[in-house]
Every structure is written in structure tokens, then in C-alpha cells.
Amino acid sequence: MPELPEVETIARKLRPELVGKRILKADLLWPRTLATPTPAKFRKLVKGQEIQAVSRRGKYFVIQLSHYHLFVHLRMSGDLYIKEENATPEKHDRMILSLTPGPSPARGGENPPLRPREGLGVRETKLVFNDTRKFGRVWLVRDPDEVVGRLGPEPLSEEFTAQALYESLQARHRQLKPLLLDQSFLAGLGNIYTDEALHRARLHPLIRSDAVKREQAEALWAAIREVLQEGIRHNGASLDWVYRGGDFQNHFRVYDRKGQPCPVCGTAVERLVIGQRSTHVCPDCQRIGS
């Protein structure tokens, strides 16, 4: 399940291959992939738009076009990649954007690559959104706030400080785990990185947010940034049907490790369900009353 590190990894990979290219046409193989606007409008508006930037906000891809913002959320099983235009479509392709062969000729001061990569920059390519479970969504909007306006802070940004986290925890009265999964509280954490962060901070997922002490909030803040940065360094985690080449799954301390020893103390990791989400804890390291 792509979370912040996986989305960041994909965005970094796509950026140099997309920026400067122009969208020739849009194929919607599963129209409900579109959150907004209607398929007809989408095809019309996106045609001819130049891709100016590729970034990420929380778990959303942000593709900045000449006049619009294109957002993609992978949800459970989505994937986004470049293929040659004539490549055979795959079973779960949901949307295909055909692109111009290469970046527009270098503009003022930009250095064009000396040797374009094989098959890219020369031939026509396409950006493919593939999504087995059809939970992923695409938005095309003028105003980014329509999509990401209510997201919480970026956990790796400067404005997200330990103090800020402590204060927002105090302002709520919720169980830690569901609160950390709430994208309006903090943007980018999913089930994996939340479990990993709580374990590193030695906090039980059921602790009430306003019961967290200042030092614990600092530990949680550090743990969140640590697991996310480590995830990015490992190119994300490859799980289930979403294989990305990342290997952070080999560094999980509790997630998906029910019954296996906690790497800190050796106690068997337990799995519980909190807020309808499977949750992994070390019962020894993470105590509710501490």
C-alpha cells in the first residue's frame, strides 16, 4: 500500500521523465477512476497541457500542468509508470496519458541530457495508471485546495516540529493510531509507517493523544521522521502485488510480524485491530499505562 515514502519514490522516478512533455490524449479505460471532472471534460481539458512539475503532497501525486493540477492517489493497489506508447495495455490499466516524444527543446539555460535514455526522449511514451482494486482516483482541478486543502502538515517539512506535534496531540482526545492515520491531522502516514513509528517511540497505539507527555511527543516526532526517511532511503516497501523494487519491508520491526520477536526486546509481536485496522505492537516495549 503506497504511503508517503512509496509515493515519494515514484515521484522522484517519474519527474525527470515527465517534466517538459506534453499530453497528447487521455484514455480512460475505467472511467470511475476520475473523481473530477467528467470523462468528456477531462479528455478535452488535459489535451495539449504541458507537464511543468511533478511532486507529492501527503500520499497524492501532484502533476502541475500549464493550466491545471492533476492529482493521483494510488490508494491500495495503484501504480504509476512510464511505458512506450506502443506497449501492450495491461489488465488493470485504468488511465493512459499519451505524451510527446521528448521534453520540449531546452529553454534558456537548461541542459538537455547528453544521451537520452533508451526509448525515452526519442519515441512517444505514455503515463499509465494501473490499479487492480480500482480504489485509486484522479482529479483534474484548477485549485489544488479542492483536493489537498484539508490535509495536515507534511511530516518531513520544517513547519512540522516536535512542539507543533505536541500541541496538536493535546488539542485532540483520540487514540494515537487512528489519529496518526487521519490525513487531516498529518499527511502521508498509512498503516505500515504508523505502526513502525509508534513502536520506535515506544507508544501504545491506544493511548489517548492528550495523555501524551512532551518527551513522548518528541520521541514520536523523531520516530515518524525517522521511519519515513528510512522508507525513502530504501525506495519504499514492496508488499503484495505492488512491487516497486523497494526493500523497506525487510526492515519492519513490528508491521506484518505477528508472532516474531521484537528486535528490541525479543518479545513476540502481537496483532490487534484498532479502528478496523490491523495493528502491530510489541506488548513489552509499548505499554498503555506509560
Added chain:
DNA sequence: CTGGCTCCCTGAATGC
């Protein structure tokens, strides 16, 4: 405000 539950989907795993 909080939390519980359902829905959206598919394919892997499990049950018989």
C-alpha cells in the same frame, strides 16, 4: 468531537 460501521474492489487464502 469521537468512534463504529459500511462501501468501494480484486485476488489470495482458506474452507468444505
Added chain:
DNA sequence: TGCATTCAGGGAGCCA
């Protein structure tokens, strides 16, 4: 072997 059932999971939406 083969068919049917169960389950996971991000996020929106609904209800208490």
C-alpha cells in the same frame, strides 16, 4: 480438483 466464502486495506460517508 473445484467451487464458495472470507479477508485486507485508504478514505469517504453515515450514524450514534
